[in-house]
């Protein structure tokens with residue numbers, strides 16, 4: 726399968742002998758976006774831009790950083806859809822202000838995950854929007870099997886620590902309480918675990934003696950706004966390849 730600015734094709738193996746992301750075994754080597762190979766089953770027009778779906782629950786500052794990087798020509802992609810489980814969230818307001826389709830996704834009765842119907846609707850909306858890559862930007866619900874299967878290898882998250890340290894909630898406070906001298910943020914692929922997928926990129930942030938949880942969180946947030954657009958740009962340009970847990974940068978651009 727190849728994704729991105731040229732074609733989308735589904736094929737068992739591409740010309741590099743690599744397996745498409747959604748067909749990849751843990752040991753398989755995959756390129757992202759996947760490269761044109763023989764025997765394509767699905768094709769898209771040459772003109773189609775790499776399409777992003779963004780999920781968030783909060784203020785949406787990472788979404789804004791990505792939208793601004795796209796507007797500045799730094800990411801060859803477009804945001805096709807923004808969805809939030811919080812009707813009054815800043816991320817929906819920010820998207821609508823930019824004329825980007827944005828919808829509230831009623832999450833159902835659970836607090837930390839989506840109800841089954843909601844998750845089905847999420848998948849359907851992202852598929853209808855022909856999203857190539859799903860970006861989690863402060864989405865506060867655990868996503869389950871059907872969603873992960875539908876977008877396998879095409880879901881990315883940003884986390885406010887240097888993973889694998891301090892997964893889960895309030896990672897900046899965990900770092901401060903532990904007494905580390907350096908923390909940061911991580912962009913990673915999403916798998917079935919909590920903040921456990923293959924690491925795409927990381928940016929360090931020093932922990933200062935005078936830091937409070939708030940001051941440290943603020944500096945991590947600033948680092949996120951540099952790291953996330955950089956990683957998304959590399960993904961959209963096809964500069965990322967994946968071998969098991971190893972994510973390699975500067976892969977040769979897709980033909």
Ligand code: GRF
Pocket residue numbers: 781782783784785786787788862863864883884885946949
């Ligand atoms: C960020 O700190 C991100 O690391 C975490 O959620 C927060 C989202 O912030 N996953 P924002 O809504 O993008 O401002």
